[in-house]
Amino acid sequence: MFRFIILLVMLHVSACALAQTPPQVLSLDRDQLSQLTQEDGKAREIIRRADRVRAPGQPFRYTLTLTEHKNGRDLLDKRQVLDISMRFYKPDEQRERGEARALVRFVAPTRDKGKVLLSDLDKMWYYAPELRRPIPISRQQRLLGQVSNGDVVAADFDYSYISTLLGTEACGDSQCYKLSLTRRWASVPYPAILYWVEVGSWHPQRIDFLSTEGRLIKRSRYRDYQQVQGMMRPATIVIEDALRKDSWTTMAYSEMVMESLPESYFQKDYLIRGSQ
Numbered sequence: 001m002f003r004f005i006i007l008l009v010m011l012h013v014s015a016c017a018l019a020q021t022p023p024q025v026l027s028l029d030r031d032q033l034s035q036l037t038q039e040d041g042k043a044r045e046i047i048r049r050a051d052r053v054r055a056p057g058q059p060f061r062y063t064l065t066l067t068e069h070k071n072g073r074d075l076l077d078k079r080q081v082l083d084i085s086m087r088f089y090k091p092d093e094q095r096e097r098g099e100a101r102a103l104v105r106f107v108a109p110t111r112d113k114g115k116v117l118l119s120d121l122d123k124m125w126y127y128a129p130e131l132r133r134p135i136p137i138s139r140q141q142r143l144l145g146q147v148s149n150g151d152v153v154a155a156d157f158d159y160s161y162i163s164t165l166l167g168t169e170a171c172g173d174s175q176c177y178k179l180s181l182t183r184r185w186a187s188v189p190y191p192a193i194l195y196w197v198e199v200g201s202w203h204p205q206r207i208d209f210l211s212t213e214g215r216l217i218k219r220s221r222y223r224d225y226q227q228v229q230g231m232m233r234p235a236t237i238v239i240e241d242a243l244r245k246d247s248w249t250t251m252a253y254s255e256m257v258m259e260s261l262p263e264s265y266f267q268k269d270y271l272i273r274g275s276q
Contacts, residue, residue, distance in 0.1 A: 043163040046177050047195075049202035055154035056229055059099075059260035061085045063107075064152055065252040068145035072246065080144050081108035085261050088154055101266040102153035116271045119153045122187035127271040134271045139189045145249030146218050146239040150189045152251070157181060157195070160188045168199060171206065175199045190217065203232065216242040228256050 064082045068075040083106075087099040104117035114129040117137075125134040126149075139150030157163070161181035168175050181193040194208040207220040218241060222234040235254070241247040264270055 040164045043165040043179050044158060046165065046179060046197050046202065047158045047161075047163050047181075050195075050197045050204050051156055051158055053202055053231060053233055054204060055086070055088055056231075056256075056258065057088075058258060059085070059087045060229070060256060061259040061261075062256040063254045065250075065254070066144045066147055066152075067250045067252070068247075069249065070247050078144060079108070080106065080112065082152060083107050084152065085259065085265070086154060087260070087263075087266060088156070100156060100159070103261070103265055103270075104152060117149060117152075118266065118268060118271055119150075120266065122185060124149060125268055125271065134268050139187075145247070146241050147249050147251060148189065151239070157193075160184060161193065163195075169196075171196050171198065174205075176205055201232070204234065218242050228253075229258060 062084055064084055066080045066082070068078050082104050084102060084104050086102045088102070100119075100121045102117075102119040104119070106112040106115040116127045116134075118125045118127075118134065119139075124137050124139055126137045127134040137149060139148060141149050143149050143152065161183055164180045164182075166178045166180055169178055170176070176196040176198050179195040179197065181195055183191055190209045191212045192210040192214065194210065195204070196206040197203065198205055203225060204222045206222070209217045209219070211217055218239055221238045221240070222236075223238060224235040225232045226235045227233075228235070233253075233256075235252065237251040237253075239249045239251065
């Protein structure tokens with residue numbers, strides 16, 4: 001009996017110690033980025049080049065239009081238009097620290113005006129006029145159709161995942177690198193990714209988002225490459241439902257400009273003012 005009581009006390013102390021262990025603090029400091037493990041150098045080069053195709057390496061702003069499609073119909077009554085500003089870059093020779101923050105303002109439909117999302121590296125907040133204050137939300141939560149909250153802001157795959165080059169294979173009329181990505185941090189929405197990047201151009205072509213068990217969650221296809229801000233970039237991403245072939249969502253990008261909003265805009269306290 002005495003030994004049993006001692007064991008319970010030890011378990012309680014251990015549980016308390018674990019509960020008091022501070023959570024891992026993520027940052028975009030140059031020192032931390034340089035220490036990230038990445039054994040496959042070729043894979044990392046491909047990922048970095050493709051990241052720059054998907055998003056510029058400096059603050060920018062764009063309009064994103066989300067349209068859901070079901071059974072061959074465009075559900076225009078559910079279409080959403082978002083105004084997105086991003087401070088999205090890595091440290092370099094001039095900067096000791098990078099940024100990965102985004103401010104998402106809802107433009108349409110009218111009923112959604114005043115709603116705002118704020119993404120700050122591994123955290124995300126939501127504010128609507130009927131709320132007293134911003135509330136934390138999950139990146140995995142669906143926004144529209146197959147699009148989740150985390151999908152509408154550019155992700156840095158090099159920072160978020162450890163990548164491995166599996167080889168090359170045909171993708172349409174081109175050859176693509178096929179890469180396997182495993183998330184570095186628990187806060188990254190998708191545990192694993194299979195990623196196809198066109199050889200030579202570094203253009204992303206397709207992404208399969210996988211569960212922890214390796215099950216396909218959804219698939220993204222990059223389409224309609226256009227010259228935008230000095231580089232060919234995808235104007236449309238089609239996100240397919242893994243279970244229903246007749247259900248997909250399009251993300252259409254437009255009006256991209258290089259713009260650096262004040263840092264104060266990317267604070268929780270700004271969300272209330274920014275929604276007005």
